[in-house]
Amino acid sequence: MCDAALPISLDAWLARLEAAHPVGIELGLERVAEVARRMGLLEAPLAGRVITVAGTNGKGSTVAMLEALARAHGVSTAAYTSPHLLRYNERLRLDGKEADDALLIAGFEAVEAARLDGEPVSLTYFEVGTLGALWAIARRPPDLAILEVGLGGRLDAVNVIDSDVAVVTTVARDHAAFLGDDLEGIGREKAGILRAGRPAVLGSTTLPASVRAVASELGARVVALDEAFWRQGDGEGWSWAGQGGAGESLTLAGLPDPGLPLDNAATALQALALTGLPLDPDTCHRALARVELPGRMQWLGRWCLDVGHNPHAATYLAERLLARPCAGRTIALLGMLGDKNADGVMTALAPAVDAWVAVGLTGERARTADDLAERLVARGEDVWHRAASPAEGASWLAARLAPEDRVLVCGSFFTVGEVLAWWQSSAQTEADETAIEGAP
Structure with missing residues (x-):
């Protein structure tokens, strides 16, 4: 300094x-x-x-x-x-x-x-x-x-x-x-x-x-x-x-x-x-x-946010999701840093996930959406979309979910934090629009 x-x-x-x-x-x-x-x-x-x-x-x-x-x-x-x-x-x-x-x-x-x-x-x-x-x-x-x-x-x-x-x-x-x-x-x-x-x-x-x-x-x-x-x-x-x-x-x-x-x-x-x-x-x-802890098995409607970013944490997440079945599909919105074991996380999550949205992060340790998507495709996984950021991926996915589907957001504090901010912003925008519509 x-x-x-x-x-x-x-x-x-x-x-x-x-x-x-x-x-x-x-x-x-x-x-x-x-x-x-x-x-x-x-x-x-x-x-x-x-x-x-x-x-x-x-x-x-x-x-x-x-x-x-x-x-x-x-x-x-x-x-x-x-x-x-x-x-x-x-x-x-x-x-x-x-x-x-x-x-x-x-x-x-x-x-x-x-x-x-x-x-x-x-x-x-x-x-x-x-x-x-x-x-x-x-x-x-x-x-x-x-x-x-x-x-x-x-x-x-x-x-x-x-x-x-x-x-x-x-x-x-x-x-x-x-x-x-x-x-x-x-x-x-x-x-x-x-x-x-x-x-x-x-x-x-x-x-x-x-x-x-x-x-x-x-x-x-x-x-x-x-x-x-x-x-x-x-x-x-x-x-x-x-x-x-x-x-x-x-x-x-x-x-x-x-x-x-x-x-x-x-x-x-x-x-x-x-x-x-x-x-x-x-x-x-x-x-x-x-007790409350944002970003740890945090459910926002059909969206589950968890900062898990290694195979051990991903195994726990998969077990929790499998123990809580849903009528629709489970889509993972995954964003990870470059120094994390992405393949291990994918292996652990795969039994509980039907499709994936790969998102990129920024910074010197960032991993791109393309990197994640290519690893998923090589494993035979269904990749729906590649997004430059977690917020972009969340916005894209939100418009395409069926009523019975659910989303797991995971892979990094950065991923969860950005999607949480997107969620709060979206909720505020919806509240503002409702207030305007209801105004005399």
């Missing part, structure tokens, strides 16, 4: 951050930790309790359910997640409300002052955003801070903060350019958020052995799905059994379907219980019944 006058708007700040560092992702904690130290973020606890969530898939839904459950119990919360769908403000929620522009800008200014206080430290967009969010949380420490790891775990900027409870949801292949293709190596990176003597909640029964190995090396207390906590049943009326901070047995029955993976719901309950919060059955029921 230069020494020019600081920009005053959030959009200007974000544009500046995007241009300030030569690479978008640069793993390592040395630079982040130095600036965090200068900001005083390492001198006192960030919150009454901190839960850090890492994993390939399921982080966002686990964080959402942790937040909903805690808030329903009267606990003050801060939740930091990434990336966002429509607004950068989505990344930081304080007591369930998105941070306003002024707070985010103040955080960026605090980071800028600290990184220039002495030998200048270069930071990425994500690192500045993370430090700014931590600064905002620390200004009014909540009872519970929930931090979602951006990429990996061990070297992610979020890991500069020690958690009281660490959660690893799943481990699968993704971000190969940074984490490699070896599941054991990826697992070790994810497990980098674990801390000695503190609970490590393992939310999948198929984690690589390296996760437990790291826990054992550290002396972390392993609390694993189907070993220390369980969930039984699917959909409405499922039950959970786990343990509290002192190891006491806990049970909850007749729980509602949150519309999100139940393994992640069970994991959220277990992690929250380990903070020492007594779980009230009625309160848990209400919280899970009302």
Whole structure:
């Protein structure tokens, strides 16, 4: 960054951050930790309790359910997640409300002052955003801070903060350019958020052995799905059994379907219980019944939006769609980045999809619609259309759906975010037209 006058708007700040560092992702904690130290973020606890969530898939839904459950119990919360769908403000929620522009800008200014206080430290967009969010949380420490790891775990900027409870949801292949293709190596990176003597909640029964190995090396207390906590049943009326901070047995029955993976719901309950919060059955029921997470199995009429972008997530999506048959066709509107495993995603989705609309994305990591379409055609799939953007593809498809058809929008946060914006714009346009027609 230069020494020019600081920009005053959030959009200007974000544009500046995007241009300030030569690479978008640069793993390592040395630079982040130095600036965090200068900001005083390492001198006192960030919150009454901190839960850090890492994993390939399921982080966002686990964080959402942790937040909903805690808030329903009267606990003050801060939740930091990434990336966002429509607004950068989505990344930081304080007591369930998105941070306003002024707070985010103040955080960026605090980071800028600290990184220039002495030998200048270069930071990425994500690192500045993370430090700014931590600064905002620390200004009014909540009872519970929930931090979602951006990429990996061990070297992610979020890991500069020690958690009281660490959660690893799943481990699968993704971000190969940074984490490699070896599941054991990826697992070790994810497990980098674990801390000695503190609970490590393992939310999948198929984690690589390296996760437990790291826990054992550290002396972390392993609390694993189907070993220390369980969930039984699917959909409405499922039950959970786990343990509290002192190891006491806990049970909850007749729980509602949150519309999100139940393994992640069970994991959220277990992690929250380990903070020492007594779980009230009625309160848990209400919280899970009302939890919302845009872009994760989000149904807008006949359109299902999900940010799944790797084979593991796509397999879950296909299973959910097959368990919910429709009278018509299922059309996938697919847009993916160039560094993602498109062929693996197509293979996983194919059993649940009748036809495809391939859409292109923009940016240095973009993948074109033609690339996706050619891969689909080579597999013998029915490609209805190729569109330059998700919004263009959604508009084209909306005009051609039969009443009994449904649409799956997936492949990237960028794909879902743009279609969600298109949907909201279309709904507003329709409302405006209706108002004009009804005017005297």
